[in-house]
Structures are given as structure tokens and as C-alpha cells.
Amino acid sequence: MLRNAWIIPVIPAVSFFLILLFGKRLPRKGSELGVAAVGAAFVLAVVAQVQWFQHVNDAEHDEPTGEHAAQVVGSSGELAGGEAVAATETETRGFTRAGGGVGAVGAEASPQADDEHASIEPVTREWTWFEFGETEAEVGTLIDGPAVMMLIVVTLVSLLVHVYSTDYVAGDRRYTHFFAFLSLFTASMLGLVMSRSTLQLMVCWELVGVCSFVLIGHWWEEKANSDAALKAFITNRVGDIGLIVGVIILFFAAGQSFDILDINTQALNGGISHTALLVASCALIAAVMSKSGQFILHTWLPDAMAGPTPVSALIHAATMVVAGIYMVSRLYGVFWEGLSIGVSSINLLALVGGVTVLGGAGLAFVQNDIKRVLAYSTVSQLGYMVMALGVGAWTAALFHLFTHAFFKACLFLGSGSVSHSVHSFDMREMGGLRKWMPHTYRTFLIATAALIGIFPFAGFWSKDEILAGASQLGGAGNYRVFMVVGIVGALMTAMYMTRCVYLTFFGEFRGHGHPHESGPRIVVPLWILAILGVVAGLANLPSALASGSVELRFEHYYEPVGAYFPSIVPEFAHPEFSWGIAIVSTLIAFIGVGIGIGWYTGRIGLRGITERNELARVGYTTLVNKYYFDHLYTDVIAAGTKGPVARGVNWVNQNVIDGVVDGAGRLATATGRWVYTHVDQQVVDGAVNGSASAAQSGGQVFRQLTSGKVQQYGALLFGAAALFAGAFIVLV
Amino acid sequence: MDDLMLNQFLLLAAILFSIGVYGVIARKNTVMVLMSIELILNAVNINLLTFGAANRDVAGAVFALFVIAVAAAEVGVGLAMVLIIYRNRQSVDLDEVDSMRG
Numbered sequence: 001m002l003r004n005a006w007i008i009p010v011i012p013a014v015s016f017f018l019i020l021l022f023g024k025r026l027p028r029k030g031s032e033l034g035v036a037a038v039g040a041a042f043v044l045a046v047v048a049q050v051q052w053f054q055h056v057n058d059a060e061h062d063e064p065t066g067e068h069a070a071q072v073v074g075s076s077g078e079l080a081g082g083e084a085v086a087a088t089e090t091e092t093r094g095f096t097r098a099g100g101g102v103g104a105v106g107a108e109a110s111p112q113a114d115d116e117h118a119s120i121e122p123v124t125r126e127w128t129w130f131e132f133g134e135t136e137a138e139v140g141t142l143i144d145g146p147a148v149m150m151l152i153v154v155t156l157v158s159l160l161v162h163v164y165s166t167d168y169v170a171g172d173r174r175y176t177h178f179f180a181f182l183s184l185f186t187a188s189m190l191g192l193v194m195s196r197s198t199l200q201l202m203v204c205w206e207l208v209g210v211c212s213f214v215l216i217g218h219w220w221e222e223k224a225n226s227d228a229a230l231k232a233f234i235t236n237r238v239g240d241i242g243l244i245v246g247v248i249i250l251f252f253a254a255g256q257s258f259d260i261l262d263i264n265t266q267a268l269n270g271g272i273s274h275t276a277l278l279v280a281s282c283a284l285i286a287a288v289m290s291k292s293g294q295f296i297l298h299t300w301l302p303d304a305m306a307g308p309t310p311v312s313a314l315i316h317a318a319t320m321v322v323a324g325i326y327m328v329s330r331l332y333g334v335f336w337e338g339l340s341i342g343v344s345s346i347n348l349l350a351l352v353g354g355v356t357v358l359g360g361a362g363l364a365f366v367q368n369d370i371k372r373v374l375a376y377s378t379v380s381q382l383g384y385m386v387m388a389l390g391v392g393a394w395t396a397a398l399f400h401l402f403t404h405a406f407f408k409a410c411l412f413l414g415s416g417s418v419s420h421s422v423h424s425f426d427m428r429e430m431g432g433l434r435k436w437m438p439h440t441y442r443t444f445l446i447a448t449a450a451l452i453g454i455f456p457f458a459g460f461w462s463k464d465e466i467l468a469g470a471s472q473l474g475g476a477g478n479y480r481v482f483m484v485v486g487i488v489g490a491l492m493t494a495m496y497m498t499r500c501v502y503l504t505f506f507g508e509f510r511g512h513g514h515p516h517e518s519g520p521r522i523v524v525p526l527w528i529l530a531i532l533g534v535v536a537g538l539a540n541l542p543s544a545l546a547s548g549s550v551e552l553r554f555e556h557y558y559e560p561v562g563a564y565f566p567s568i569v570p571e572f573a574h575p576e577f578s579w580g581i582a583i584v585s586t587l588i589a590f591i592g593v594g595i596g597i598g599w600y601t602g603r604i605g606l607r608g609i610t611e612r613n614e615l616a617r618v619g620y621t622t623l624v625n626k627y628y629f630d631h632l633y634t635d636v637i638a639a640g641t642k643g644p645v646a647r648g649v650n651w652v653n654q655n656v657i658d659g660v661v662d663g664a665g666r667l668a669t670a671t672g673r674w675v676y677t678h679v680d681q682q683v684v685d686g687a688v689n690g691s692a693s694a695a696q697s698g699g700q701v702f703r704q705l706t707s708g709k710v711q712q713y714g715a716l717l718f719g720a721a722a723l724f725a726g727a728f729i730v731l732v
Numbered sequence: 733m734d735d736l737m738l739n740q741f742l743l744l745a746a747i748l749f750s751i752g753v754y755g756v757i758a759r760k761n762t763v764m765v766l767m768s769i770e771l772i773l774n775a776v777n778i779n780l781l782t783f784g785a786a787n788r789d790v791a792g793a794v795f796a797l798f799v800i801a802v803a804a805a806e807v808g809v810g811l812a813m814v815l816i817i818y819r820n821r822q823s824v825d826l827d828e829v830d831s832m833r834g
Contacts, residue, residue, distance in 0.1 A: 706832070706833060707830060707833055708829075708830030708831060708832040708833030709826065709827065709829075709830050709833075710765075710826055710829070711756065711757055711758075711765070711826055714756050714757055715757045718753050718756075718757065
């Protein structure tokens with residue numbers, strides 16, 4: 001399965017076409033195809049998962065001690081045996097550790113150390129896509145830890161979203177279309193996570209963008225929805241330029257290579273100059289900003305809530321926004337060297353993440369739309385991930401991605417369930433729903449606890465690891481400032497999520513009609529996700545709390561070990577579990593919840609503060625206006641560009657282009673007139689008239705011959721025959 | 733058949749052919765023209781038979797038979813046309829039949 005992992009994205013891709021072609025004729029309008037395809041992909045992903053575990057275990061046992069050759073080709077015997085497919089164009093590349101002295105060099109490396117980690121070769125397979133000159137562009141699959149992890153997350157969340165959608169969008173006029181694009185969305189994301197080359201990554205990246213555009217604008221009849229879709233697409237375009245620039249720089253810097261492993265290896269062993277890596281990283285960060293909703297290109301993400309809720313869940317949990325995070329983790333060698341993550345104490349990636357943590361959380365306070373609260377929460381949580389990558393806590397970032405996918409999907413689907421019941425996303429029209437919607441309420445509460453980071457829910461473990469990473473990794477002084485940012489962010493998260501839960505599920509019902517619990521196809525996915533939101537954190541228990549075969553399993557199986565990953569660099573380390581941080585962050589979470597409850601039950605006298613306090617009012621207005629980013633883009637940048645550019649273009653239009661056009665027109669008229677009098681009238685007409693009169697006079701001559709007398713014809717016939725006969729005799 | 737006999741038969745055919753051509757071109761009576769055409773055809777028949785005999789080949793004779801059959805049909809059609817022309821114009825003078833003049 002690892003070598004044939006290409007099947008996994010192909011299944012939903014095929015399903016996309018089948019649904020488009022035949023979906024409407026099927027009894028369930030194509031949804032069964034989508035569910036079946038993603039279900040099959042999920043099963044295969046699980047198989048791949050199990051085989052990956054075996055692969056890692058085997059790699060450890062087979063590994064000879066000490067230093068060894070850098071290339072081990074085709075060593076994965078059990079895989080080849082299991083698959084019985086020996087495609088000639090494939091190979092298994094071994095990226096082994098370049099030298100000894102790896103692992104627990106940093107003082108803060110985890111005590112279990114990396115020594116037991118042998119080099120784990122990624123399972124790759126590639127086909128030539130096209131060639132230009134000497135360079136071959138390849139597509140293929142690159143299966144290693146993070147790819148396998150993402151396969152599971154994407155297929156699982158997508159499967160649950162599919163099941164959920166069969167109820168949620170039932171009766172929609174573009175039901176079939178919706179499922180078709182859900183399939184394509186899943187397929188593109190799966191293709192992205194197993195991209196072999198940067199080129200393939202870029203193609204899948206764009207496909208994901210297109211699918212998000214289509215799905216956000218699913219109800220495009222309303223202008224706001226189609227605007228949101230356009231905004232998402234165009235904002236992503238801005239970042240995509242960064243991606244293209246980054247890929248091109250890396251292509252040339254790495255000696256004309258799109259190969260991700262190759263680029264990473266070269267970046268880490270000094271094959272690419274630091275400047276090139278720095279520029280490429282900065283360009284790629286722009287791509288991350290747009291795709292993963294980081295400040296300052298985050299503005300599309302909350303607007304993307306215009307799409308159907310299952311799409312929001314898919315975008316926010318599994319497919320779209322984590323693409324940016326995943327891209328960074330994929331090209332981590334580039335970022336590591338380019339931004340000197342291991343030795344500095346501040347860098348652009350961490351800064352972007354840190355700003356986003358606080359900025360996103362701040363905006364979540366003033367939203368009344370439940371989905372927008374969750375959207376800003378996602379922005380903030382993605383900030384955590386980017387920040388973690390920025391401080392060098394690679395595993396923590398991916399671990400947070402992993403846990404976040406489950407509880408955020410649960411929250412989104414929960415909000416969808418609520419709106420399904422009260423027909424609104426406005427929290428002012430909710431309230432008291434825990435009585436009517438017990439399942440939704442419980443799952444939402446569990447997911448909220450996970451998001452806030454309360455022990456022992458999933459978010460606690462991953463967020464804690466990020467905070468520990470910020471406080472322990474990096475050069476002199478560490479990334480401590482980001483630890484503070486993370487803790488403040490955790491406080492804010494607790495507060496706004498308390499507000500959200502309180503407004504939705506507590507107090508009196510303020511809406512219309514009678515809310516009711518949703519059906520099983522909505523509730524069951526919610527519960528599955530909620531349970532995962534509880535237990536997913538146990539995947540990476542720190543060694544301080546566990547030992548042996550249960551500690552740090554996530555890190556053990558999913559963190560790549562090899563020349564293409566910074567784990568070969570001495571500075572690369574893992575944060576150690578810290579009781580201090582764990583206790584502080586849990587306390588902070590509880591304080592946040594307490595403040596939130598106090599605020600909204602009126603026990604803390606902050607109610608009406610915006611009326612009393614000038615500063616608070618300014619702050620509130622700023623938040624409501626989303627830090628004026630939309631104004632900046634629309635009024636200042638767009639309008640500012642539009643005005644002068646429009647005037648300039650108008651001038652050019654009037655004077656240059658019109659001049660050229662007019663001149664061309666006049667020239668054409670003059671030429672036409674000359675051609676008319678000289679060529680047309682004299683040459684052409686002369687020829688036509690001449691041929692006509694020639695035909696006429698010829699006809700006058702020949703008409704004498706056609707006398708109508710048979711005998712004359714006969715005479716001519718025999719005369720001619722006699723002439724020919726005479727000529728025949730003379731000549732032969 | 734020796735060369736002398738061959739030449740005599742060919743000469744006969746040529747004479748007949750010439751008479752026929754003269755008749756076709758010069759006679760005004762349509763029936764006479766038709767008869768002249770028969771002369772031409774028979775001149776050709778003599779040629780066919782002569783060369784067939786000279787080469788000891790039966791094909792010449794067979795071809796002559798075909799020509800006789802075709803000639804019979806042609807005379808049938810021709811006489812019918814002459815009859816109709818006569819009924820319409822009370823005449824069989826070919827000079828008067830020139831409605832196809834250009």
C-alpha cells in the first residue's frame with residue numbers, strides 16, 4: 001500500500017468524474033458514490049498507516065549500528081512482497097542519516113533521545129510527467145510520517161463530512177454537484193500531502209484553491225456568497241505568487257530540481273546558499289499566509305463561512321488551510337536553514353504565527369456569527385501551528401494540526417447542527433439549546449474543552465508541546481516571547497470559546513421556532529470527532545508521564561528521520577514536557593473560562609464598558625472592523641490603485657492607444673481608397689469584364705456552328721475523323 | 733486468306749463506308765440517311781470479319797453479330813423517330829428539323 005499510495009487520491013478523483021457524469025441518475029443523487037469513494041480511501045489510508053508503522057519498526061531493527069552508506073535502494077522487502085507490484089520506473093530511495101552524533105545533542109532534547117531512531121526511508125515512487133531540456137518534471141508519491149498522518153486526518157474528516165452532508169445539504173438544488181466537488185477537494189488534498197515534487201505540490205495546491213472557491217460559492221445566487229468565494233480565490237492568488245516564486249527559486253537553487261527530498265537534502269547539507277533559502281522561505285511564507293489564513297492575508301477565511309457548513313469544517317480541519325502548514329513541514333529543511341530556526345530567537349515564520357495567534361483570537365470576541373467565531377479561532381490556532389514551526393517545534397506543530405483537525409471539525413459540524421435546528425448562525429438568536437440538542441451540546445462542549453486545552457483533552461497536549469517548544473528551543477534566549485504570546489492566546493481562546501458556548505447553549509432561547517436535535521447522520525460524526533478530540537492527545541504522551549511503548553508515539557512514527565529532514569542537524573531538538581508550563585496553561589484556561597462565564601452572566605462588571613470607556617470603545621470598534629484590514633485592502637489598496645491607475649490608463653488610452661488606433665484607421669482608409677481606384681476598378685474589374693466580353697465574342701463565333709442541322713454536325717464529325725485519321729497515317 | 737484477298741475485302745469495306753458517309757451528309761431524306769448509316773455499319777462489319785478471318789480468330793465474327801443486333805435496334809428506334817417527325821411536320825426533310833439551332 002505504501003508504494004501504491006497513489007490509489008488513495010485517485011479514488012476520490014475518479015469519483016468526482018463519475019458523480020458529475022452519472023450522479024443525477026443515481027438513486028441518492030451521487031452522494032453514495034462520494035461516501036463510498038472517501039470510505040475506500042479511508043480504509044486504504046488505514047492500511048497505509050499500519051504498514052508505515054511496520055516500516056518504521058523494521059527500519060529500526062534492520063538498521064546496522066554506526067555510520068553507513070547514504071543510499072539504500074529497495075530495502076523495503078516486506079513492502080515489495082506485500083504488494084507484488086514491481087513497476088520498473090519506481091525505486092525506493094533511502095535517505096539515511098549522514099553521520100553520527102545526531103539526536104540528543106541539544107541540552108533540552110527529550111530524554112528518550114533519538115538514538116533509537118534509525119534512518120527511516122520514505123517510500124517513494126515517481127513517473128515522468130514531462131521533460132523540458134535536460135530536466136524532467138516528475139509526479140509521484142512520497143510517503144513518510146507526515147504524509148501518512150495527513151492521509152488519515154484528511155480521509156477521516158472528509159468521510160465524516162461526507163456522511164454529515166448527506167443530511168445537511170439534503171434537498172439542495174446542487175446536491176450532486178456539491179458531492180462531486182467534495183470528492184475533488186479530498187482528492188486534491190490527498191494529492192498534495194503525498195506530493196513528490198514541488199511542482200506537483202503547486203498543482204494540488206491550486207486544485208485545492210479551486211475547489212474551495214467552488215464550494216464556498218456553492219450558493220452563489222446570493223451576491224455575498226459569490227463575493228466571499230471570489231475573495232477567497234483572489235486572496236489566495238496573492239499568496240500563490242509567493243509559492244510560485246519560492247518554487248522557482250528552489251528549482252534553480254537546487255540545480256534544476258523539483259524533487260522535495262532533493263531540495264531539503266541540499267538545503268540541509270549546504271548545497272544551496274543561505275540567501276537563496278532565505279528568499280525562498282520568505283516567498284513561501286506569503287503562500288502560507290494566504291492559504292493558512294495568517295495575518296495579513298487572513299481576511300478571506302472568515303468570509304469563507306458563506307459556504308455550506310460541512311465545507312467550512314473540511315476547509316478548516318483537514319483540507320484547505322492546513323495545506324500551508326503542511327507545505328512548511330514538507331519543505332522544513334528549507335525553512336530551517338533559510339530562517340536559521342535552530343539558532344535564532346525570532347524569525348519571520350514565528351512572528352507571523354505569533355501575530356496571528358493574538359490577532360485571530362481578538363477578532364473572535366466580537367463576532368456574533370457562530371461560524372465566524374470558529375473561523376477566527378481557526379486563524380488563531382493555525383497561528384499556533386505556524387509559530388510552532390517557526391520556533392523549531394516541528395512535531396508539536398503537526399501534532400497540533402492532528403488534534404486540531406478533529407476538534408475543530410467537531411465544532412464546525414456542531415455549529416452546523418445548531419443552525420440546522422434554529423435556521424441561523426447568529427448567536428443572538430440562539431441560547432439555551434442544551435435542553436433541545438443534548439448531543440450537539442455535549443460534543444460541542446468536549447470539542448471546546450479540547451480547543452481551550454483543558455487536561456486531558458487533545459488540545460492540552462498539543463498546545464502544551466508548542467508552548468514548551470517556544471520556551472526551550474532556539475538560540476540564546478529561546479523563543480520565550482512566543483511562549484508568552486501562546487499563553488495569552490490560550491487565555492483569549494478560553495474566553496471567546498466560553499462566550500460562544502454560553503451564548504449558544506445557555507440562557508434562554510432567543511430565536512424563533514422550536515429547535516430540535518439533528519438526525520443520526522449528523523450526530524454520529526459529531527460523536528466520533530468528539531471522542532477523537534478527547535483521545536487524539538494521547539498519541540504523543542510526553543515521556544515525563546508515560547514510558548515505553550506509549551510515550552511520544554506520534555513523534556516516533558511521524559517525524560521523518562533522514563538527510564532530508566532537520567533532525568540530522570545538531571540544533572534540532574524536541575521540547576521536554578514541563579510541569580510549569582502545563583500547570584500555568586491549564587490555570588490560564590480555567591481563568592479564561594471563569595472570566596468568560598463571569599462576563600456573560602454579569603457577575604464581572606465589564607458589561608457596558610464600551611459605553612463608559614473611550615479606550616474600550618476604540619478597541620471594540622477596531623475589532624468589529626477586523627483591524628480595518630478589509631478597509632485597507634478594499635479602500636486603500638484597491639481603490640488607491642484603482643484611481644491613479646485608472647486615470648493613467650485612461651490617459652494612455654486616449655492619447656497613445658487611441659492615437660495608434662486612429663492612425664491605423666486613417667492609414668487603412670487611405671490604403672483602401674487607393675486599392676479601390678487602382679487595383680479593384682482597373683485590374684480586377686478589367687479582368688472580369690475582359691473575360692466576359694471575350695466569352696461573348698467567342699460565343700458569337702461558335703454559335704454559327706450550332707445550326708441545329710444534323711448533317712452539318714455529321715459533316716464536321718467525319719471531317720474531324722478524317723483529319724485525325726490523316727494525321728495518324730502521316731505520323732505513324 | 734492471303735494478302736490479296738484481305739486487301740480486296742478492306743477495299744470493299746472502305747467503298748461501302750464512303751458511300752455511307754456520303755449518304756449521311758448529302759441526302760435530305762431522313763430514311764435515306766438511316767439507310768446510309770446501315771451501310772457504314774456494314775462496312776465496319778466487313779472489316780471485323782476480314783480481320784477475324786485473317787487472324788483465325790472468332791472474335792471478329794462474334795463482334796459483327798453484336799453490331800448487327802445493335803444496328804437492328806438502332807433502325808427500329810430511328811424509323812420510329814422518323815415516323816413521329818413525319819406525323820408532326822408532314823415531311824421527312826432533315827433541313828427542316830433545326831429547332832436545336834443555337
